[in-house]
Amino acid sequence: MEELDLVVVGAGLSGLTAAYYAAKAGLGVLVLERGDLAGSKNLSGGRLYLGPLRGLLEELLEGLPLERKVVVERLSAMGQDGSATLSFRHRILGEPQYESHTVLRALLDSHLAERVAQAGGFVVPQKRVDGLILDRSKVTGIRSDGEEIRAKAVILAEGVLGLLSRELGLSSPPQPREVATALKEVIQLPEGTLESRFGVGEGQGVAHLFVGSITSGIGGGGFLYTNRDSISLGLVLRLEDLMRAQARPHELLESFKAREEIASLIQGGRLLEYGAHMIPEARRVPISRLVGDGYLIVGDAAGLSLNMGVTVRGMDMAMASGLFAAKAVIQAVQKQDFSASSLALYVAQLQESFVLKDLNRFAPLEEILGIPRIYKYPELVCEALARLFRVGPGPKEGYLRSLRRALSKGPGIPSLLKDLWAMRKL
Incomplete structure (x- = not known):
């Protein structure tokens, strides 16, 4: 030749x-x-x-x-007994200079x-x-x-x-600290249910990320993306943490799918594809x-x-x-x-180009996302919100006291302030 x-x-x-x-x-x-x-x-x-x-x-x-064009961004803090979801929808997400598609x-x-x-x-x-x-x-x-x-x-x-x-x-x-294991399932949904289930119009989609207890202390998180008639659902798990915990990725994925927040979204779905892959993290x-x-x-x-x-x-x-x-x-x-x-x-x-400029600008995030206690904050968020919204027998505790008691169950205020300070470079 x-x-x-x-x-x-x-x-x-x-x-x-x-x-x-x-x-x-x-x-x-x-x-x-x-x-x-x-x-x-x-x-x-x-x-x-x-x-x-x-x-x-x-x-x-x-x-x-x-x-689908992503018009809704969602981020969920997952605790053991609950979750808190931020949902963001804005016309700018659909504009050509900012658009993304599944x-x-x-x-x-x-x-x-x-x-x-x-x-x-x-x-x-x-x-x-x-x-x-x-x-x-x-x-x-x-x-x-x-x-x-x-x-x-x-x-x-x-x-x-x-x-x-x-x-x-x-x-x-x-090296295990440099990569993560990604697991993904593509689940087909019954015809005509995706738009109503996710609250979007024809051709519109949702990108939903999850962080917290779903990874059992392992660095990483979950994701869900809506396709035309299916969803891509999975976990990304830092390999170093996964090896240390001796956890089974497939079992974590099944537990994630069993959560009420996820089970209601994939109800009636049919598994089309399953895969696992190693991806670069740091x-x-x-x-x-x-x-x-x-x-x-x-x-x-x-x-x-x-x-x-x-x-x-x-x-x-x-x-x-x-x-x-x-x-x-x-x-x-x-x-x-x-x-x-x-x-x-x-x-x-x-x-x-944007490639190395963005990689260099957000390089400190690699170290921050590698801190184990980062993944305990979602539990703290859920605890604080549970105290905020619950009304039971007897007088209700004040907001500041509720927040302090919630913080006492997490990594602590000094650690929180330290992590917030680390983000100043972003």
Whole structure:
């Protein structure tokens, strides 16, 4: 096989976006995916923020298989015996510069694979990449099933495990504190019930996050996203905490689904899909290592995801990184220079974009969300509200006394003040 311009390892959002723009520019592009189909190895809670991608990927965004536009944001503090939910609805959530949509990754990734093919690229599933071809320190292709495929540039879009980047010595195996286990179910609801059950109109959707006792002291939380005729429901659990607690993720998910707050929403539903996946939480490939002679690292493989507490992002950053990587390769082909200094255009674009600006701005959240007592505050909220609303025999205690007694059952005022002070940098 003659030398290709570009080989992309992994048919996820970052890899397919890169492949599309490279193929559209006339490059010879091959995408290799170890799964049965594009998207078959990908798992996502199911929300894509389009606002950050406006002006970058307008052409590719046209015709995407989107499920519902999110017009309602909900956040629930879950206690052992109750919960408190903040529901926010505002016209600004539906405006183009801020809109987000729920998606099903299997449909989305398959659509992008078709776009790559239409642009002239090739997507080959069931093709595992066993290693990289090196000429000294320069990547000149890949090895797969005993075959060598030569390429002027290789984009590593292989996901959080980063096996090939580890082969290059660019990263180490993910540490438990750097990743989380995500479990997701897609549950189909009876026809016509979703709008009435969630209080939304046709084509409108809800994004609902949960934090507190549902994870039994393990860092993380729950999520629920409404699709056209189904919901995506699951948990994200910090692996380090999960191992320490020796908990069984599936049992936590079943307990979550049994909660009254959830059971009423999935009543009458039918399980369509179940999956588990490892996602980056505090794992970053150093900026200086995202490019080298003949290679670039994108998406989850580069650690480009962000848990902001009230929003969780990754897909928008993956697609943006794919675009920037493609632009760098296109320029390299024009210059016939595939050195690290030439491909560094990719890093420069990441730094100038929302991707690294947002990751750097909210970096302190990674440490804050890793503090175990953070996940005890939802119980405190429920206790305080229970004291506020209950009216029983005898005189009712004052509001301030109720609050003090609720706080006495939590981490304590000094810890609360310390955690609030830590958030000053955000």
